Every structure is written in structure tokens, then in C-alpha cells.
Amino acid sequence: MSIRDNLATIKKYLPPHVTLVAVSKTMPTDSILEAYDAGQRDFGENKIQEMTEKWESLPKDIKWHMIGHVQRNKVKYMASFVSLVHGVDSLKLLKEINKQAKKHARTIPCLLQVHIAEEESKFGFDETELMDLVTSGELNALQNIEITGLMGMATFTEDLQQIKKEFHSLKQLFERARIIIPGIKNLSMGMSGDYQIAIAEGSTMVRLGSSIFGARN
Numbered sequence: 001m002s003i004r005d006n007l008a009t010i011k012k013y014l015p016p017h018v019t020l021v022a023v024s025k026t027m028p029t030d031s032i033l034e035a036y037d038a039g040q041r042d043f044g045e046n047k048i049q050e051m052t053e054k055w056e057s058l059p060k061d062i063k064w065h066m067i068g069h070v071q072r073n074k075v076k077y078m079a080s081f082v083s084l085v086h087g088v089d090s091l092k093l094l095k096e097i098n099k100q101a102k103k104h105a106r107t108i109p110c111l112l113q114v115h116i117a118e119e120e121s122k123f124g125f126d127e128t129e130l131m132d133l134v135t136s137g138e139l140n141a142l143q144n145i146e147i148t149g150l151m152g153m154a155t156f157t158e159d160l161q162q163i164k165k166e167f168h169s170l171k172q173l174f175e176r177a178r179i180i181i182p183g184i185k186n187l188s189m190g191m192s193g194d195y196q197i198a199i200a201e202g203s204t205m206v207r208l209g210s211s212i213f214g215a216r217n
């Protein structure tokens with residue numbers, strides 16, 4: 001199956017309110033262009049340097065999503081062009097994104113990453129930390145960022161009930177956060193292995209890599 005065919009198959013079953021982010025990390029620019037020629041415009045990368053290099057050489061109407069863990073000292077490299085930062089997991093990081101966005105006289109949309117998985121290794125706020133942050137008023141001072149939603153990753157497991165439960169809890173948290181920040185609209189959850197469950201649980205944005213581009217090395 002070609003990249004074009006994979007995209008067509010996925011899109012056929014994607015509800016219109018769900019944005020498809022094609023995760024192109026480790027993929028060459030040729031593969032990205034193949035997806036681009038098939039109409040795909042949203043691409044996700046997990047390393048700032050790699051994303052920046054690809055941004056430099058590829059068409060400028062691509063929307064670049066930073067889906068990986070963000071190091072504060074690298075925010076400056078993507079601040080001029082990044083379309084959405086999915087993995088924001090601290091107020092310190094938000095402040096840095098705000099500072100760099102201001103230098104470029106723009107607002108950078110951000111998602112707050114929530115830790116929903118059982119694994120220790122996944123980054124993100126827990127429920128209490130998240131609600132504390134959104135109710136603290138700290139975000140009001142940050143004029144150059146906009147919190148547009150939440151992002152989460154389920155446990156890497158075969159247990160579909162477990163995955164469903166985790167996505168469900170993120171959706172509930174999303175609804176709670178939405179009461180406090182009325183502008184939030186994006187719920188980024190779902191990868192190649194679990195995106196159907198994520199959509200059924202209320203995802204508005206899925207991040208798919210291997211199901212579009214094939215397995216990564």
C-alpha cells in the first residue's frame with residue numbers, strides 16, 4: 001500500500017470533526033511530499049531540530065505539530081512557525097513558549113499534556129495539577145500562548161478496556177477544563193494502534209504515523 005492509499009483508507013473512516021495529524025518523525029521529506037500531494041497538510045514531529053529542518057525545505061503551507069517532549073532551550077527554534085505544541089507539561093515551559101512567541105509577535109496554540117497511562121515514563125500533568133493550573137489564573141498573564149486543548153497517550157497494552165478507560169477519563173477531564181477555559185476545543189488522543197477507541201471516546205485529533213508511512217526503523 002502506498003502512502004496515498006493509506007491516507008485514503010484512514011480518511012474514509014475518520015469523522016469530519018477529527019483532524020488527522022500525520023506523524024512523519026524519522027520519515028524522509030520524499031514521504032512527506034507524497035502525503036502532501038495527496039492533500040495532507042498537518043504533520044507531527046517529536047524532535048524540534050528534525051521538524052525545523054523539514055520546515056525549512058518543505059512547502060510553507062504545511063502545519064507543523066510538535067508532538068514530542070519539549071526542551072525549554074529549544075523552543076526558540078520552532079517559535080516562528082510551529083502550528084500547535086501538543087506536549088506542554090509544565091508552567092515553566094508555557095512561560096518559555098510565551099516568551100519566544102512574543103519575540104515573533106504571534107500567539108502559539110498549545111495543548112496541555114495529561115498523564116493518563118499507567119507507565120511511569122509518560123510525561124504530563126496529573127488531574128489535580130491540571131485543574132490547579134487552569135484555575136490558578138497564571139495562564140491569564142501569558143498573552144502569547146493560547147491553550148486550545150488537552151493531549152494524552154494511553155498505556156501501551158493489548159488490554160482494550162484499559163485503553164478505553166484511560167481515554168474516557170481524559171475526555172471527562174477535558175469537559176471539566178472546558179468549563180474554566182471556554183476556548184478549548186482540541187482533544188489530541190489516539191495513535192495508529194488505538195485511534196478508533198480514541199475517536200469513540202471523543203478525540204478531535206489523532207496522531208498517526210505507522211498506519212500512514214509504514215513501520216519506523
Ligand SMILES: *Cc1c(COP(=O)(O)O)cnc(C)c1O
Nearest residue numbers: 023046067191192207208209210
Ligand atoms: C510516534 C508518535 C505517534 C505516532 O505513533 P504511531 O503508532 O506510529 O501512529 C503519536 N503520538 C506521539 C506522541 C508519538 O511520539
